[in-house]
Amino acid sequence: MSVHVENRGRGTAAVIGLGAMGLGMAQSIKRAGLDVTGYDVAQAAVERFVTEGGRGAGALREAVRDADIVVCVVVNAAQTEAVLFGPDGIAGDMKPGAVFVSSATMDPAVARRLSEKVEALGLHYLDAPISGGAARAARGELTIMASGSAEAFAAARPALDAMAAKVYELGDAAGTGAAFKMINQLLAGVHIAAACEAISFAAKQGLDLGKVYEVITASAGNSWMFENRVPHVLAGDYTPLSAIEIFVKDLGIVQDMARSERYPVPLAAAALQMYLAAAGAGMGRDDDSSLARLYAQLSGATLPDANSQKE
Amino acid sequence: MSVHVENRGRGTAAVIGLGAMGLGMAQSIKRAGLDVTGYDVAQAAVERFVTEGGRGAGALREAVRDADIVVCVVVNAAQTEAVLFGPDGIAGDMKPGAVFVSSATMDPAVARRLSEKVEALGLHYLDAPISGGAARAARGELTIMASGSAEAFAAARPALDAMAAKVYELGDAAGTGAAFKMINQLLAGVHIAAACEAISFAAKQGLDLGKVYEVITASAGNSWMFENRVPHVLAGDYTPLSAIEIFVKDLGIVQDMARSERYPVPLAAAALQMYLAAAGAGMGRDDDSSLARLYAQLSGATLPDANSQKE
Structure with missing residues (x-):
């Protein structure tokens, strides 16, 4: 009591x-x-x-x-x-x-x-x-x-x-907090897409992806998102911690804001198209690192899968 | 002797x-x-x-x-x-x-x-x-x-x-070292462009850019390049530490490699267009953070200049 x-x-x-x-x-x-x-x-x-x-x-x-x-x-x-x-x-x-x-x-x-x-x-x-x-x-x-x-x-x-x-x-x-969050989401959304573009490109070239992760996280190409999301790809585990649809939404807000302010966002726009393609391909509710699987599907690159990891 | x-x-x-x-x-x-x-x-x-x-x-x-x-x-x-x-x-x-x-x-x-x-x-x-x-x-x-x-x-x-x-x-x-470097350059080039897209978008909205730097570098939107390059923008100092033309070259190599391997790189391609535009606008030999100035020119955003910093 x-x-x-x-x-x-x-x-x-x-x-x-x-x-x-x-x-x-x-x-x-x-x-x-x-x-x-x-x-x-x-x-x-x-x-x-x-x-x-x-x-x-x-x-x-x-x-x-x-x-x-x-x-x-x-x-x-x-x-x-x-x-x-x-x-x-x-x-x-x-x-x-x-x-x-x-x-x-x-x-x-x-x-x-x-x-x-x-x-x-x-x-x-x-x-x-x-x-x-x-x-x-x-x-x-x-x-x-x-x-x-x-x-x-x-x-x-x-x-x-x-x-x-x-x-x-x-x-x-009110509004300033929201604006800061949108700046963060612009960067986060682009960085996840870039991480997935890069890791699947490395796979396409047959590089050792664990070594790529080790080298990049110690180099100037690193981002918070590369470090956090690429392990999902290496494990072949796309259980959603944060889903593709979140960035369909958030980069959509960025693009709408930017359009109304007459501000060009070519990076955010390119990233949004990839999230849309992943959602369209049926991965909307999967982890946002599923962009790596989309790149692999589009290019014939081979990524680790969860089963091969468990063996 | x-x-x-x-x-x-x-x-x-x-x-x-x-x-x-x-x-x-x-x-x-x-x-x-x-x-x-x-x-x-x-x-x-x-x-x-x-x-x-x-x-x-x-x-x-x-x-x-x-x-x-x-x-x-x-x-x-x-x-x-x-x-x-x-x-x-x-x-x-x-x-x-x-x-x-x-x-x-x-x-x-x-x-x-x-x-x-x-x-x-x-x-x-x-x-x-x-x-x-x-x-x-x-x-x-x-x-x-x-x-x-x-x-x-x-x-x-x-x-x-x-x-x-x-x-x-x-x-x-030989070739594996070069391939790792190109993966790093893909990420680095995209991250600089994203950092400049974001910081000038923040300027366009009238946000306190020093505060944006503080918040983003402590958040999931951070990258090695955001942390390293945005201070040049905040100081209005575009003395070349690494020039726009470096990424015209390096993202050009990424794009050529990707094209010949039938691998799509929409993020790297969007970033390359911005480096090309910056070079075309006369900033090719300036620091690569000059992409922020390009975004500002394209949108009417106001960035700090070196003189205002010295006052």
Whole structure:
């Protein structure tokens, strides 16, 4: 009982979206001592959180009614807008002075628009896209690229501290956090495509791919993504840690932003075409390193497969 | 005098090509105690080496006549072939059993062809492209991606040890070292273009570029090249450390190799077009981070300039 009382003292939070990232974020917030309720449109996701000791809600509005902090970790801007302003949207149900922490990757212009609508209701809005993957989400060690008013930061602070190893405070207006995240996604998406173009080109030439990995990770051609994703290719394991469709979405946002600003992005555009081709070839839900398999299919290169690794 | 005798005992070497890389390599070989002679078609480059205590040759054949090891650090395959087999070529003048260490970046097929012709003359050939830049060349801390016969490695060893912090031994046939280098150049060339596409896109959106650098270098969008080149853009300093024309050349080789192997390289191809545009716009001899200026010109983005930094 005393634990319950203590939790209330640290604040009340809701996490909307209990996927790979949201589940870990909800667990981290709970571990930090906040009173947290989780919700997901998939009832199975809610049950998983409950099984692990969390409290689930059966409806969106029920989850947020008592929350000082609502963390929204859905797939994209459209889902975020639906959570706020859709038929079952919560914007009218949140406590006065509560903060909506928006973590989906989206166009900065959309983040600005949502922020204005939320703030007009007497609520706070923190533009807070995340980086780091599911394992770091579960450990409370994400990177958060945040922008918003001082009040929004102050209200969100207990959850931010619980979820993140590093919170970048990037400005006092929504949209800046989103813009930083899109710059990161442009680079990440291009680097995965380049890593896959290079490793399958090495395979096409019959090079020792393990040696290629060793040499490149110690050379000027290295990237965070080459180092992180190429091991999936070497193991022939395309179990999705982050799926092809994520970069279909994120490089799509980059391309739409760039088009509207009359800014050419030939690298991001070339990479997006490869993610689209991989999705079109049936690999949309596979790991994004599946681009290597696409290059192999297009060229007759032979990559390691999981079975040969197990022998 | 005793030093001179001692030098002779450690072997005799020649370095052909005393540019930013070759000069440092010649100095490193000299420092290791070998008896080294430098040659360059530009007499000023030879004089610079002599001024710093080295021995220069006035003609190509004079440089290599006594050498056990000939290190060739010219710009490309065509120059390497001319050094060996051109009108003043040295292939017929090298000592029997000497080794030709070829460090220019080139198509692996050309490396294989040159190797065969050199070995047919009773000489050894080491395919030994380099990575690391001028500063590391001067310190004897290059990375060398080498392949060739055991005899070629053995003959070249004193020079390899003098020039490199790390020598990757990648196989017993010429061409493999070159192929590894081309994989590295594909990635490096794409990553510089992506870094410039991203940082100028950030500028176009009015983001704090120093903050972008801080966030990206700590995030999954980082690359060795982003970390290394973006500071040039932030300082507005495009003094060439490595010029746009280097990647016009190297991504050109990648594209030619890929075309002949029926392997698609959409990322490398998009990047090459940007290097070509930068060269066409008059920046071919500027630092390769000048791609950021090209993106800015194409979009109206404002980048830092050197003057504003000095104020």
